[in-house]
Amino acid sequence: MLHVLVIGAGTMGSVHAEAYKNMPGVKLVGIADLQADKAALLAAHCECRAFTSYDQALGQLGSEHIDVIDICLPTPLHKSYVLRAADDGKDVICEKPLAGSLADARLMIDYCKQKGVRLFVGQVLRFFPEYQNAKALLDRGAIGSPAVIRAARGGSYPVGWNDWYSDTSASGGVIVDALIHDFDYLRWCFGEVERVFAKSLHGRVQAQLDYALVTLRFQSGVIAHIEGTWAHEGFFMQLEMAGTSGVIDYDSSKDTPLIMRDRGQRPGSRAGVPVPESPLEPSPYARELAHFVSCIQDGSEPLVTAEDAWEALRISLAALESARTGRPVTLNDAARSTSG
Amino acid sequence: MKIGIISFAHMHAAGYASALMQIEGVELVGIADPVAERGQKYAAQFGTSYFQSYEDLLAQGLDGVVVTSENAYHKEHVLAAAKAGVHVLCEKPLSTNVKDAQAMIEACRAHGVLLQTAFPVRFNSSVRRAKQLVDEGKLGRILAMKGTNRGRNPGGWFVEPSLSGGGAVIDHTVHVADIMRWMTGAEVKEVYAEVDHLIAETPIDDCGMLSLEFDNGVFATLDCSWSRNKTYPVWGDVTLEIIGSAGTLTLNAINQKLNVYRDEQGYSHHFWGDDMDLALVRDFVSSIASGASEASVTGEDGLQALAVAVAAYRSDERKDTVSMTDVLA
Numbered sequence: 037m038l039h040v041l042v043i044g045a046g047t048m049g050s051v052h053a054e055a056y057k058n059m060p061g062v063k064l065v066g067i068a069d070l071q072a073d074k075a076a077l078l079a080a081h082c083e084c085r086a087f088t089s090y091d092q093a094l095g096q097l098g099s100e101h102i103d104v105i106d107i108c109l110p111t112p113l114h115k116s117y118v119l120r121a122a123d124d125g126k127d128v129i130c131e132k133p134l135a136g137s138l139a140d141a142r143l144m145i146d147y148c149k150q151k152g153v154r155l156f157v158g159q160v161l162r163f164f165p166e167y168q169n170a171k172a173l174l175d176r177g178a179i180g181s182p183a184v185i186r187a188a189r190g191g192s193y194p195v196g197w198n199d200w201y202s203d204t205s206a207s208g209g210v211i212v213d214a215l216i217h218d219f220d221y222l223r224w225c226f227g228e229v230e231r232v233f234a235k236s237l238h239g240r241v242q243a244q245l246d247y248a249l250v251t252l253r254f255q256s257g258v259i260a261h262i263e264g265t266w267a268h269e270g271f272f273m274q275l276e277m278a279g280t281s282g283v284i285d286y287d288s289s290k291d292t293p294l295i296m297r298d299r300g301q302r303p304g305s306r307a308g309v310p311v312p313e314s315p316l317e318p319s320p321y322a323r324e325l326a327h328f329v330s331c332i333q334d335g336s337e338p339l340v341t342a343e344d345a346w347e348a349l350r351i352s353l354a355a356l357e358s359a360r361t362g363r364p365v366t367l368n369d370a371a372r373s374t375s376g
Numbered sequence: 377m378k379i380g381i382i383s384f385a386h387m388h389a390a391g392y393a394s395a396l397m398q399i400e401g402v403e404l405v406g407i408a409d410p411v412a413e414r415g416q417k418y419a420a421q422f423g424t425s426y427f428q429s430y431e432d433l434l435a436q437g438l439d440g441v442v443v444t445s446e447n448a449y450h451k452e453h454v455l456a457a458a459k460a461g462v463h464v465l466c467e468k469p470l471s472t473n474v475k476d477a478q479a480m481i482e483a484c485r486a487h488g489v490l491l492q493t494a495f496p497v498r499f500n501s502s503v504r505r506a507k508q509l510v511d512e513g514k515l516g517r518i519l520a521m522k523g524t525n526r527g528r529n530p531g532g533w534f535v536e537p538s539l540s541g542g543g544a545v546i547d548h549t550v551h552v553a554d555i556m557r558w559m560t561g562a563e564v565k566e567v568y569a570e571v572d573h574l575i576a577e578t579p580i581d582d583c584g585m586l587s588l589e590f591d592n593g594v595f596a597t598l599d600c601s602w603s604r605n606k607t608y609p610v611w612g613d614v615t616l617e618i619i620g621s622a623g624t625l626t627l628n629a630i631n632q633k634l635n636v637y638r639d640e641q642g643y644s645h646h647f648w649g650d651d652m653d654l655a656l657v658r659d660f661v662s663s664i665a666s667g668a669s670e671a672s673v674t675g676e677d678g679l680q681a682l683a684v685a686v687a688a689y690r691s692d693e694r695k696d697t698v699s700m701t702d703v704l705a
Contacts, residue, residue, distance in 0.1 A: 258574070
């Protein structure tokens with residue numbers, strides 16, 4: 037039985053805790069969050085203990101009764117908690133993006149290696165069946181040789197603790213926080229990226245809006261266009277792969293099995309907003325975490341490694357740099373090989 | 377009003393011809409085509425005369441002429457029409473290069489004839505409605521745009537650069553580049569593009585992804601790839617996403633469709649929206665009739681859109697951004 041402590045009771049913390057609650061071979065031992073009421077509420081729901089800090093949790097549970105630390109905190113807090121967990125000899129599952137800088141991400145990966153603990157990063161898109169199936173079709177030659185790829189992700193501006201998403205130096209904006217999913221997925225499908233060009237609203241508008249359009253050129257020749265938006269409503273993700281003999285496309289807002297529309301007549305309900313759902317049992321997040329857990333149990337390599345997460349971050353930061361300078365950014369192989 | 381058509385090399389010619397037939401007071405005087413078989417076939421179909429030489433057609437006392445020859449011949453045909461004092465509706469791209477396009481604009485100005493670039497998308501009812509919403513300020517200030525104009529590889533002379541000037545980038549950049557200029561009222565300042573030949577067997581650029589910076593701080597991307605395969609349910613698309621300070625707009629200009637499923641042909645879209653070719657030709661005819669001093673969509677509009685495509689090719693060669701002033705110089 038693996039004992040997991042979740043740090044952070046926000047959106048992702050709740051998703052992770054819920055997944056562990058029903059996962060065979062795992063015991064969710066606690067949830068720690070600075071906001072005691074949030075931790076308590078989530079802990080009550082997941083039938084585990086609530087703590088207001090990492091230290092309090094380790095102190096009260098006893099370090100020997102915790103195997104895995106799952107970090108669901110705002111990005112700037114990832115580093116210190118990953119290092120602490122490694123110091124305490126715990127395997128670590130960390131939400132994406134691993135860090136805000138490549139240097140920090142490298143340090144975290146190396147530190148975990150040194151301390152002999154595993155580090156997994158929640159690049160969850162690889163566990164979404166629609167994306168897995170698209171890759172399987174691609175690999176099977178369903179569209180021939182891939183040529184032009186379009187991906188999109190976004191919706192409304194995210195709401196988080198202390199409004200941390202709107203501090204681009206902390207969140208990296210839509211390019212780092214959201215598009216890192218697509219960058220990782222596309223790299224999984226098409227290999228290494230050669231060149232990145234990006235434009236974004238960051239620095240152009242004062243309003244709480246972010247919108248970015250990124251072009252990736254892969255070493256294989258594939259051209260990919262990725263749209264990231266925190267300027268729309270609701271949430272959607274799209275993928276289109278066009279190849280020499282076919283096209284695969286997916287749009288979560290259209291290809292959805294379930295949409296609920298509220299007439300707004302019940303107390304507290306909101307009218308007019310369609311809420312699409314794509315029920316899956318288990319959820320992609322639960323699939324991802326169960327996979328990480330099984331990797332911890334049998335020592336096997338995960339579908340997405342910490343090095344993959346580092347590469348996805350590298351693409352994200354190159355896109356940020358391109359958007360800032362207005363020039364294309366070439367990713368060189370030297371940086372890749374010396375880093376690995 | 378007497379109108380002629382020079383060349384049926386471009387498939388849009390048939391659409392323009394049938395539009396001309398529908399407009400009251402317009403006589404399709406003749407079709408000139410160096411390919412006799414093709415010219416005679418369409419002359420018979422539209423019940424008009426066939427001319428081997430375009431000079432003979434231009435000598436028929438025309439008010440206007442539609443130029444739908446291969447891109448590389450636009451200049452020769454437009455210059456001849458201008459010299460004959462005939463107003464011109466010229467198929468896009470206006471030319472294969474900036475210099476020729478500038479010469480065409482100059483010649484038409486010198487001879488006092490209208491030069492209209494055939495951008496039918498400007499006359500699509502959904503595009504016009506979008507423009508109205510933008511002009512009414514419904515989106516606030518435009519911040520960014522994402523456009524696509526994908527299609528199938530048309531083959532034929534379109535994949536012979538000596539006749540077409542290039543592949544997907546020159547063929548499919550201009551429509552949406554024009555719409556973006558029209559929506560924003562701004563000019564493209566800088567272009568970056570990834571261009572390649574990744575799909576067709578014939579070596580021609582069939583994949584293009586452009587990033588545009590406008591002179592008012594708006595940015596955009598444009599996918600002009602010939603990336604629709606044979607069994608794709610529709611020939612392609614014309615889409616534009618506009619991000620405004622007060623809202624967003626999603627435009628899919630040909631999404632007025634029926635979904636049709638047939639045992640033999642599979643799944644296809646059947647378009648039932650307004651005929652934009654008819655609206656375009658009607659506009660050209662009415663500009664002539666009213667004695668307008670400028671076409672509603674000018675040669676200059678055609679030049680600016682063409683220059684974006686030219687800049688895209690140059691950007692791909694340099695692997696860097698290209699300034700539009702360098703391209704237009």
